[in-house]
Amino acid sequence: MFHLNHEDEKMKPNEDEFVINLKDKLKNHLLRSFIQRKHRVFIEVEEGNHKHAAELLRENFNAHLTTITARDAHSEFEVIYHFDIGGILISVKTLIPKTNPELDTISDIIPSGDWYEREIMDLFGIKFRGHPNPKRIILPDDWPRDNYPLRAI
Numbered sequence: 001m002f003h004l005n006h007e008d009e010k011m012k013p014n015e016d017e018f019v020i021n022l023k024d025k026l027k028n029h030l031l032r033s034f035i036q037r038k039h040r041v042f043i044e045v046e047e048g049n050h051k052h053a054a055e056l057l058r059e060n061f062n063a064h065l066t067t068i069t070a071r072d073a074h075s076e077f078e079v080i081y082h083f084d085i086g087g088i089l090i091s092v093k094t095l096i097p098k099t100n101p102e103l104d105t106i107s108d109i110i111p112s113g114d115w116y117e118r119e120i121m122d123l124f125g126i127k128f129r130g131h132p133n134p135k136r137i138i139l140p141d142d143w144p145r146d147n148y149p150l151r152a153i
Helices: 015-029 050-061 113-124
Strands: 030-037 040-045 064-072 076-085 088-097 102-104 127-129
Touching: 015 030, 015 040, 015 050, 015 088, 040 050, 050 076, 050 088, 050 102, 064 113, 076 113, 088 102, 113 127
Parallel strands: 040 088, 102 127
Antiparallel strands: 030 040, 064 076, 076 088
16 A cells, blocks of 8 residues: 655655556456556546545545546546546546436545536536535526536437
8 A cells, every 4th residue: 555645755656556556456347547648647447436446546645636527428428537646647537328327426535526526417417326415506506407518419
């Protein structure tokens, strides 16, 4: 297990160590991983394992959630959790079907995920199970139900 110590750069794991550690802890739930360039790591996890990955990053590396993004990939949605760990950016992607666009919230373990998840709910119609406050955040209350501005037609 690695613990990031900002005062001792010698202790800071590099991109390869992040990937090795995550592969070991996520086992078969990690579908793909690659290092795009220095300080930039991408991983894809099976649907439903995004929360476990977020917990591992927070607990083992003191990861800071920078944002959550979503993308309509036509047949499914991509939800990507972006973390900063001492200047190394790690993006955790999971795919969910459009027929049942739901994921577990991470706001119970990382409270800053609250507004990002609410934004994605408004704009894509993706539900976050267990979210403590699933109220609209961007769209007006009278916006038509089942009309999501960032869904592909």
